[in-house]
Every structure is written in C-alpha cells, then in structure tokens.
Amino acid sequence: MNWTKRIATGAMALVLSCVAPYAFAQYYAAKAAAQAGASAGSEQSWWKNAVIYEVYPRSFQDTNNDGIGDLNGITARLDYLKDLGVDAIWLTPIYPSPQADFGYDISDYENIDPQYGTLADFDRLIAEANKRHIRVILDMVMNHTSDEHKWFLESRSSRDNPYRDWYVWRDGKGETATSKGAPPNNWQSMFGGSAWEWDTKTRQYYYHKFYVKQPDLNWNNPMVHQAFKDIMAFWLERGVGGFRFDAITTLYEDPQMRDEGVLKDKNGQPIVNLLGEPELDNSKTDNLPGVHPVMQEMRAEADKFDSDTFPGKRVLIGETYLPNVAELEKMYGPPGKPEFELPMDMQLGIINKLDVAKFRTRLTDAEDHLNGHIPLIVFDNHDNPRIDKRYGDGIHNTDIERVISTILFASRGAAMFYYGDEIGMKTTPPTRKEDVKDPVGIRWWPKIKGRDGERTPMQWDDSPNAGFTAADVEPWLPVPPSYKTVNVKAEEPQPDSLFAWYRELIRLKKTNPAFADGNNVLLDTANTKVLSWMRQAPGVPTVVVATNFTAMPQTVSLKVPGAGSSVKTLLKTPGAKEPASLRAIPLGPFGVYIGEVE
Numbered sequence: 078m079n080w081t082k083r084i085a086t087g088a089m090a091l092v093l094s095c096v097a098p099y100a101f102a103q104y105y106a107a108k109a110a111a112q113a114g115a116s117a118g119s120e121q122s123w124w125k126n127a128v129i130y131e132v133y134p135r136s137f138q139d140t141n142n143d144g145i146g147d148l149n150g151i152t153a154r155l156d157y158l159k160d161l162g163v164d165a166i167w168l169t170p171i172y173p174s175p176q177a178d179f180g181y182d183i184s185d186y187e188n189i190d191p192q193y194g195t196l197a198d199f200d201r202l203i204a205e206a207n208k209r210h211i212r213v214i215l216d217m218v219m220n221h222t223s224d225e226h227k228w229f230l231e232s233r234s235s236r237d238n239p240y241r242d243w244y245v246w247r248d249g250k251g252e253t254a255t256s257k258g259a260p261p262n263n264w265q266s267m268f269g270g271s272a273w274e275w276d277t278k279t280r281q282y283y284y285h286k287f288y289v290k291q292p293d294l295n296w297n298n299p300m301v302h303q304a305f306k307d308i309m310a311f312w313l314e315r316g317v318g319g320f321r322f323d324a325i326t327t328l329y330e331d332p333q334m335r336d337e338g339v340l341k342d343k344n345g346q347p348i349v350n351l352l353g354e355p356e357l358d359n360s361k362t363d364n365l366p367g368v369h370p371v372m373q374e375m376r377a378e379a380d381k382f383d384s385d386t387f388p389g390k391r392v393l394i395g396e397t398y399l400p401n402v403a404e405l406e407k408m409y410g411p412p413g414k415p416e417f418e419l420p421m422d423m424q425l426g427i428i429n430k431l432d433v434a435k436f437r438t439r440l441t442d443a444e445d446h447l448n449g450h451i452p453l454i455v456f457d458n459h460d461n462p463r464i465d466k467r468y469g470d471g472i473h474n475t476d477i478e479r480v481i482s483t484i485l486f487a488s489r490g491a492a493m494f495y496y497g498d499e500i501g502m503k504t505t506p507p508t509r510k511e512d513v514k515d516p517v518g519i520r521w522w523p524k525i526k527g528r529d530g531e532r533t534p535m536q537w538d539d540s541p542n543a544g545f546t547a548a549d550v551e552p553w554l555p556v557p558p559s560y561k562t563v564n565v566k567a568e569e570p571q572p573d574s575l576f577a578w579y580r581e582l583i584r585l586k587k588t589n590p591a592f593a594d595g596n597n598v599l600l601d602t603a604n605t606k607v608l609s610w611m612r613q614a615p616g617v618p619t620v621v622v623a624t625n626f627t628a629m630p631q632t633v634s635l636k637v638p639g640a641g642s643s644v645k646t647l648l649k650t651p652g653a654k655e656p657a658s659l660r661a662i663p664l665g666p667f668g669v670y671i672g673e674v675e
Contacts, residue, residue, distance in 0.1 A: 124392045127164040129493040136534045139546035148194035152202045162583035165212040177290040182223035186308045203316045212318025220324045221291040245284035263336045296328045306378045313382040319392035331361035351524040372416035395420040402442040409450045419453035426456040429467045431626040444597045452490035466504040476667035480624045486582040487622045489597045499579040505557035506530030538566035573651035590617040619674040625664040634660045644672040
C-alpha cells in the first residue's frame, strides 16, 4: 500500500508514537523538492548518501509464471521501492548465460537472457525507474566469461586462433606427447579443486579462478580492455546509472605463475579447508597492482556519459573484499586518476558477530582512514548467509536486525542492502543434496550447503508462493515456511515492524541534514556493550545514536561537546522508554535510540 495513502486513512497516529512530528514536515518538504526537479548538483552527487537495493532478479517477482523472476517483475515493484526510499537498484547479472553460476557465467554481454525478458523489457524498466528517480545499476563481470561465450569458443578452437590470447592458457608441468602433465602451479579455484582445467583439443590448461565453466580473461591483452569499454558504452547509452564490478580484485595473476603461499596455524601446520585442501594466501591471484589502471580506464569511459547529453552521474561500485582499510582506500584511485566512486566497504559486514570494539574500529576506519572519500557500507548480499544467520541469536533476531540496519543507514556515506532484509527474511538452506541448485553446495555438500538459502523468493504476502509467482507454479527455489508471517503485506501496515523501521531509518537518512551530510563521531568509547556515535554537520542540530549489542538492558550517558543534555526522540526501538536526557538513555535488549540534541 502507498505510504501517503496509508497516512490519509489514519495510520499516522500510530507511527507518531515513535517518530517525532516534525519529521513528517521534513519528509513532505523533501518530497516537494524532488517533485520540483533535482538540481544539477544533486544529479552529480546523488550517490554520496544513496540507498542502494540489491535485486536478485531470479527471486524478486515472476510475471510470466515460469517460476523465475523477470525484468517485468522488477518494473511492477518499482512503486514499492520508491516508497521504501531506494535511490538505485543493483541487478545481479541479467545477460544471456548457461546459468552454471546463475548469471555470473556470461555468454553475451550485450543482450538480455530470455528467461528475464528482452531488451525492450529492459528499456521499459529504465524508463519507469527514471520516472521514480531510481537508477538501475548493472553487474559488470570482467574477470571471466562463460565457457560458452563466443570469445572462449574461438579461443579453445586452436592455439593460433586470434582469440587464443584473450584467456589464460599454459602448458602443464612435465607435459609430453602422451601426457598432459600436472597443472602449471598450485592455484585453487574458489569453488574447490585446481584452478586449471585441461583442454584435450589444444593440449593446454586454461585458468579459472572460479567455476570450471568460468574461464578467466587475460587482462594483459589490450583488446580485452577495449571490448569491455565498448560493452559499458552499450549499456550506458541505454541509460543505466552505473555498474557494480564483480570480483574485480581478481583480474590479474602473477606473470611468473609462481605457487601461492600455504597458510599455516600458530603451530606452523598447514591450514586445510573443508575439502581437505590447503588454504592458500591468494597473493599471486588477488589484488595485484594491475587492477588500478584498468579501473582508471573504466572510470574514464563512464565519465564520458556524465554530460548534458547523458545527465546524471554514472557510478562505479566495486566488489572489494580487502584485508584492511588501507587497501580499500586505494580503490578510490590516486589524485587525478579516479577509480571507483563506491568500493564496497566489507570491513563491517565480515565481522559476523556483535563485537562493539570491532564495530567501533571499523566505523573509525571509514570516517578517518579513507582520505575523505564516501564509504559504501554493506552487510548482506547474495553470496553470504542473511543477517539472521550471521548476527542473530534465535531469540532477538528482529531487534538485532534493527541494530545492524541502524549502523547501515545512520552512518556516513552510501548504504547497500539486499532484497528481503527490510522484512527480515531468513536464511533457508536446502535439506537434501538433490534440491541444491548452487554449484558451491553441490560440490561441498553437506559441509557447505551453498548459497541457495539466501536466494529464496521475495516474500510479498501470505498467499501460496508468497506472491512471488502463481500458486500453481513451482518456483526455482522453494519459498521458505516463514513467508506466512514474514512478508511485506503483513509488515507494511504495522508501525512496530522491521519494515517500518527500515522505512523510517531511510527517511531519516534522506531528510535529516545531520544524517545526509554530517560526520561520524564516536561517543562513550570505553563502553564494551553499547556502540554510540553522533552525526554532526555545520549549522544543524546534532543527532546521537546508541545501539545495545547485548541481550541485557543498558543505560548510557552521552556527552556532546558544547551542548546541553536535552534530547528529542527521532526513532527508538518499539516500546522503549523515553530518555529523561542524554545522561540517561535506556536501551532494552539489543535496543536502539536515535535522538536530536536540543
């Protein structure tokens, strides 16, 4: 249901019990400004405080009743996304693909996979999204293609084919006329096993950092560079708002093909994974320096479309799992040679437990050690178990999800979240190997059940198949039993629901000046149970945020330099008591308080 219609029917009083009245005036003022037309400045800077929503197209909305989500389904749900406050949607790959890795094995970069629709459907999605001031961001997979892509079919056809050098081919160790020899080195696939696959016809190995059906491109070949600049231009001309670059740190490999180092435990013994394989340090196949010049090239290409002809900033987002904030900062590019506007800050998202000290350190890193760049905080995506699995305790999961979402939206910078997070969708892995679709789960079962559990269909309502597809259609993954109570229709009208919490947090992020433009300043930094900070911007009231990381009630005393102790509530955990002042803010188990200092 439309948010403004719900207010008109009398639901406003319910929401006002936990949101200050003045906030609605700000909301409608902001809405009026948006309707009047965004300024040139905002068109260029929209991404700096953006709310980005990851859509897994297979699982979002099915409109042709084949059990698989499609582009028309995303278009049909744009009003929902607009009401939620989303600025951009990132679509995981929708290109033609054999679907060996569900779209990340691309066979044609300049078309739409028929199971998702057509280029005409995509153009309609762009047009309808633009009407709602929502940008569409595509996944750009440059590390590898499908083994069914025309480039690779040519490459493996003969050693002297012009496309041979578009991929990474090497002789085996000890190869003879009758023996293929051993793989060129000890490099491993992220899916398990050797990263080298023998090709019988041309009698060489090809390299695949990921699945065997995803051969790595050779980024030492200038023609590969030009091909991807052309691909980007194809989609930018159709009006996309930017790209998220998949597995970008893996573009280059050690040119000398040296073995990776083996990780060892504190006793000096090799560490092995669940398959009994040694854990490698990836120093020869990940985050090598060549990535940076490539991204400088791609950024320059995207910036060509930042003009009067193509209004609005095109934004490049990086999938950047990196060991520390110093490496993350490099992904923004050196002065005069920009790379990503928004490399993903996974430093918070990979903690996987509520640890106040670690969260405080990572927030400090994002504020103080990115050289003033805008962070993009990410907790959840299609490759990781959902928030309930990684942070929940099975009792207070919804309150814990409020804590995580508060850190996501009430911190400085852009925020990215995953479809279904806003209603608290649960990780629901398969219980039988024969039901597994993900190649990771198929290979590693039962030690690892794969990524199906976080990719289940969006839960829209309590009808059969949760409103994702028709009741008599079998969806590509089963709808979890939780859909009966965990769904948009049930939560949308409830002021105390997780959905309402997300919507209000996003509204505060977009309409409160301290949230939109303020710095993060950590407060009460000796506290080991409550994480608190303030958002400060010149000339506007300071906002304080306190989040209880424990199942026990806490009371915090916060001091804001140069301010008194009076505070006005903006948002708090449903049912929580009002604080008497900044000096005594009560927090229930995993409770949250957000207030404006008076």
